[in-house]
Amino acid sequence: MADPLVLPQDADLLQRVLRVKLSPSEHPAPPGPLVALPGLAAELAAEQAAADAAAAGGGAADLAGALARRWSEMGQRRSLVDRAIMSLLSEAADEGTHAAPVVDRLAACYGRGLEERRRLAGLKAGPPAGSLELCEYILELCVSYSAMGLTNPQLFPQPLAAQRAGPVRLADMLEAEMSGGAALPSGFIVRLAEHASAEGSLDELASPLLRSVSERMSTNASILLPSFALPLKVLVALLEAKPMRLAFVRDARFQPTAPIVPTLPPQLAAYAAQLAQRTAGAAGGGPNGRVYEESLLGPFFKPSGFPPESVAEAVAAGGPQASVAQQLFANASKGSRAQLESSMTTLRLASASLAQGTHAALQALLKCKEAQQPLFAWIAGAISANTERAKDWYAHGQAPSADLASLGFVYNLARCLLKLTDPFADHASPHAAKIDGTFLLSKHRFDTSSETKLLATEAALMHWLDPRNQDAADRYLRHMAREGDGPPAAGLAGGDGAAACSGGDGTCAAADGGGAEDELALEVSASFGTISEFFFLALRALRVSAVPAFKRLGQIETQAHRIYVELRRATKAGDPPDALRVLDDELDKLTARRLCFEAHLCDREMSGAALRLYLLTMAWLLRLVAEGQGAAAGGPKAPDGAPAPPGLAGALPLPTLPLHKHVPRVFAAQPEHLMEDAVLWVKWIGRYEPETLDGLSEQQLALLLTFCVVFLGEKGYVNNPYLRAHLTEVLSLFVPHKERAPASAHGRMAAALASHHLARRYLSRYLMAFFVDTEYLGSHTAFHDKFTYRHHIALILEHLWTLPDFKASVVEAATGSDSDRFVRFTNFILNDTIFCMDEALRKLAKIREVELLQRDSAAWAALTDDERKDKLTELRTAEDSGGYYMQLANEIVHMLNYLSTEPLLVAALMRDELVQRLAVMLNSFLLKLVGPQSIQLKVADFEKYHFDPRALLGEIGQIYAHCAPRAEFAPAIVADQRCYRPELFRKAFSKVLRFQLSEGELATFGAFMAQCQALQSEASQLEEDLGEPPDEFLCAITFEVMKDPVLLPASGVHADRAAILRHLLSDPTDPFNRTSLTVEQLVPAPELQQQIRDWRTQRIAAARAAAAAGGGGGDGAAGAGAPSGADPMCVDG
Known part of the structure; x- marks a missing residue:
């Protein structure tokens, strides 16, 4: 060895x-x-x-x-x-x-x-x-x-x-x-x-390594590939090393500096040229959305199951990303629910895995202090470069531009940011108080100067941020001069002793009484903590991703329903197989797209995290208002000044109601989308995932109700009426009704509403006030939109009427200092009832006309193909709108019915400006439902169009009975000579009402019929006695003899007070020259009134004297008030 x-x-x-x-x-x-x-x-x-x-x-x-x-x-x-x-x-x-x-x-x-x-x-x-x-x-x-x-x-x-x-x-x-x-x-x-x-040698080692991992992710972008997340896992492993984190954010490819024009195939040469021109014209030539998607970090956020949307993506329909819908949801419209659920689960698991990986990567980067600011800058840049995604592209049939990042990219980025915000998303978390309200007022991450604010105008905001700037001050004062009665959002005040600008003279006084110029400034923080960064980055990311995606999902559903209805019609009509196949294929594609969107947006983890963030946003906005009012001292308060209910104990400070007229400037200056997105998200979750709302804690439900009630009622804090309209949609989620499921949620959320201190005191009157406000939404679709929101209000009020506290608040609103508001509310109920009922009955008549034509096979065959197509189009239009308007009419008639059960509310209905209109409306409906032309309403399927004539007639009969005891009502009924007919009352009574009304109501209705008939005889005799009145005694609006004449100062015309008051309830202008007119401007005309009285006395005395001298007379006068036939103004063909 x-x-x-x-x-x-x-x-x-x-x-x-x-x-x-x-x-x-x-x-x-x-x-x-x-x-x-x-x-x-x-x-x-x-x-x-x-x-x-x-x-x-x-x-x-x-x-x-x-x-x-x-x-x-x-x-x-x-x-x-x-x-x-x-x-x-x-x-x-x-x-x-x-x-x-x-x-x-x-x-x-x-x-x-x-x-x-x-x-x-x-x-x-x-x-x-x-x-x-x-x-x-x-x-x-x-x-x-x-x-x-x-x-x-x-x-x-x-x-x-x-x-x-x-x-x-x-x-x-x-x-x-x-x-x-x-x-x-x-x-x-x-x-x-x-x-x-x-x-x-870090750069030599890290740069090629990190770029290679990024490129692998870019070429492995299909979320369905088993290995799609491998590069992401590699990145997370690499980022365990702090030097790698620094190398990552310092790499030249991390922060984009120039735009990218996507490479498109030859067949899209024209579009590519247009896109290149658009990119070249971008402000500053900065990076566009696509370049962020292809940056060092971008590919890790790209995989998703969203279907292609841009032109470039559509051309690449054979690629892995575009085939997600094809692979998972082939023949989706015919697949079983179990199969579709399995496919959606597959997609959701893959998406969750990606979110977990990107969250781990970002967390690793954030652990390195030197990497935080570059990472925040990248995220903010990616969001800003895709700001156009927040636009309502598909509403105009136009897909987002190809130079924007894909929907999957921005969605995954938002989902990752939600994971970063989740630790402090509880609105009662102490970390939530660290959110800085001036974050979006600075240009630290985003330039929001051109975005619509909750209240502040551009001129006001510039002045608040720099009050020493004379040019900004001049623009502010010019704006106030144009407003006429004060600055925009008059009385916008600083939060902590800041100035309140009020009055129309251009002066500003400090809220605490001081006048120092520097107190006017809205001070923006010099730096912001990570809580504020996470909070606002997540909100802005949702703004360009999930929020417009939910809107797109709604559009896809509408398109799919339209194709489904068309396919059923075509199948029933026996259209050619090729035409049916085209419709069937289109329905499959739309269903697959819908399921892809639902798999992402209705993912419980993602949607729940977004809901928590938006509830925090609501709490934060309430806090801005509360702190501006100085309500933070002394602990949480309920918004009406009472101790906070148990559900809000330990929460952020709450404002007191009614809110101060001076709006805190930091609140007024926030972008409108913060509130809008939060409200829309809750609305969508209530529609697509009601079980998620059902899972909210009592504290969260109380917060949601507080937010809705405060900003629904305080329109001085929210400029956009559509924002307040969306609040009614959210509130309707708390109301039990058959359109929502599961039933278990009804009781829990309804209980939260019933026990909410603020809602019990204010909600009913706020809903009635907003019912009126929906008349003035201000958009080109406002006329139709108002019916949607009034539908929600009707559902809520119907439920609240069953709760004693809420019912009492309605009565108080009608009889107290707000009685004029209740009168306006009732006026618009009558407006809607008349319009919706007329439209519905007119459409039913059209439906019957086409149905009769179709039953006559010879007559139908005699029509040309174009004529038959036109008739079918008319039928579909009538079916769509007829059922819709009938449903609305049923709801509003029912509302009027239960409101009239309260005698104090009936008294409000008997005011001069309402009673005659109510009488004419009821008589008109009775004529149409039981009069000679009612046969025109007999369609084949009443239920299909929500038309139940017996039930409807029963509700109308109950309204008659509820109002009958009032002395003003019967004369108003008889005064309607165009539609009042005693025989119609008798027919309705014998055919329907005796089975619909209670015993007491039957007795009241019978006595009322007799009273009206007697009054009709008296009225006919009086009309004959008076004869032809002088023109100067006639109301310029109704052409009837005036009882209480008033002068309209601008036009110099005389009108009866009741008639002009009815007009002003809907239109605050002089009907003869359209100038502004208020009740206070009406000038009484006592001399003219006395002349009319004298004339009446003289004519009646003369008629009686003549009758006494002639031994009677007036033969045939008893029936003079009843027209012999149906007036076309009352019976719609």
Whole structure:
């Protein structure tokens, strides 16, 4: 046996860690064979021989201790290890070890080194002297030589592929590990990156490596591929090392600087040219949405199951991303619910996996303080570059431009940000108080200067931010002068002793009474914490992703329903198979698209996180108002000043009602979309995922109700009436009705509404006030929109009427200081009832007309194809709108019915400006439902159009009965000479009402019929006695003799007070010259009134005298008030 060349413990260490031997006699340490290093062994043998020769001169003792003395210094032992590793990497080529890349071999050595270090540290007798230090040195050298082998791959013999890969070999190793291969040793990547950073070679190592991982993700973008997330997992592993995080955000490809024009196929040359021109004209030539998607971090957010939307994506319909809908939802309109649910679950799991990975990557970057600001800047830049995604593209049949990032990219970014906000998303969290309200007033991340604010105008905001700027002040004052009665959002006040601008003279006074100019300034913070960053970045990301995606989902559903109805019609009509196949294919595509959107947007984890964030947003907006009012001191308060209900204990400060007329400036200056998106999200969740709303805590439900009630009632705090309209849609979710499921949610949410202190006190009157406000929504679709929102209000009020506290608040509103508002509310109820009923009955008549024509096969066959097509189009239009308007009419008639059960409310209905209109409306409906023309309403399927004539007639009869006891009512009924007919009352009574009304109502109705008939005789005689009145005694509006004449000052026309008051309820203008007119401006005309009275007295006296002298007369006058036929103004064909 040859003499040993090194210390036994060192030889053992080299065997165990590097798997090398220095002499053939060395026995292998398990497991596996050892690699011989003959060159190094020869060198060591020569050195040993020289040492032995020197020791021989000193005798046998010196010779025996020569080996120990030679390796007594640690430096020599470290040198041995260094030489061994160099020999392993270069000299061992003869044994074929270069077949593996350098980093693979050294990583394996590093792993064995970790095991050896643990073994040595665990020895009971302790490790041999210096062994632990030497083992640590081996680990250090493995890392050092790995870095050399990666950044300078030609330095050592290794496969050609490894030489070409360079640092990218690390990504291959990590991917293999993620796929179930050998794992890299713990801490190897971190130590490697730290070494490269210390040696100044980090960029050489990290840049090609990180770019390669990003490119792999870009080419592996289908979310359905089993390996789609591998590159993301590799990135997360790399970012465990702090130097890698720094290298990532400092890479030239991390922060885009220029736009990218997408490469399009030749058939889209014209579109490509248009896109290039658009990109060139972009402001500042800055990066567009697409360049962020293709930046270093962008590809990791790209995979999704959303169908293609842009022109470029549509052309690439054969690609992996575009085929998601085809692969998962083929023949979706015919698939079973179980199959579709399974496919949606598959997509949701993949999306959740991606979100988890991107969240881990961002969290890793955020752990590095130096990486935080570049990362926030990248996120904000990506959102800003895709701001146009927030537009309502599809409403005009136009897809988003191809230079924007894909919907999947912005959705995944938003979902990742939601995970970052979730730890503080509870509105009662102490961290929520750190949200800085001036974040979006600065240009720190976003430029919101051109965006619509909750209240503030551009001129006001510029003045508030810089009150010393004379130019801004001048623009502000000019704006106030145009307003006429004060500044925009008159009385907008600073939150903490800031100034309140009020009055129309251009002056501003501090809210606390001071007038210092610097108190006018709305101070914007110089820096912002991570809570504010996360909060606003997430809200802005949702603004360009999930929010417009939900709108698009609604549009897809509308399109799919239209195609479904058309397909049913075409099938029933026997259209050609090819035409049916086209419709069927289109329905399949739309259904598949819908399911893709639902899989992402209705994912419980994602939608729930967004809901929590939006509830926090609501709490934060309430806090801005409360702090502006100084309500923060003294703990939480209910919005009416009472102690906060249990559900809000510990929550953020709440404002008090009614809100102060001075709106806090920091609130007024917030972008409108913060409130709009929050409200829309709750509305959508209520529609698509009601169980998520059902899962909210009592505290969260109380917060939601508080927000809705406060801003529904305080229109001075919300300029946009549509925002308040959406609040009614949210409130309707708390009301039990058959359109919602599951039923369990009804009781829980309804209980929250019933017990909410603020709602009990204010909600009913706020709903009635907004019912009126919907008349003035101000958009081109306002006329039809108002019916949608009034439908929700009707549902809510119907439910509230069953709750004693809410019912009492309605009565109080009608009889107290707000009685004029209740009168306006009632006026619009009458307006809607008349319009909707007339429209519905007219459409039913049209439906019957076409149905009769279709039943007459000869007449139908005699029509030309175009004529039949026109008739079918008329039928579909009538069916769509007829059922809609009939449903609305039923709701409003029912509302009027239950309101009229309260005598105090009936008294309000009997006011001069309402009673005659109510009477005419009821008479008109009675005529149409039981009069001669009622046969025209007999369609084939009443239920299909929500038409139940017996039930409707029963409700109308009850309204008659409820109002009958009032002395004003019967004369008003009889005064309607166009539609009042005693025989119609008798017919309705005998055919329907005697089965619909209660015993008491029947008695009241019967007495009322007799009273009306008697009054009709009197009225006919009076009309004959009076004869033809002078023109100056006639109302200019109704052309009837005036009872209480008033002068309209602008036009100089006289009108009866009741008539002009009815007009002003709907239109605050003079009907003869359209100038502004209020009730207070009406001028009484007592002299004219006395003249009319005198004339009436004289004519009646003269008629009686003539009757007495002639012994009677007036034959035939009793029936003069009843027209012989149906007036076309009352009976619609």
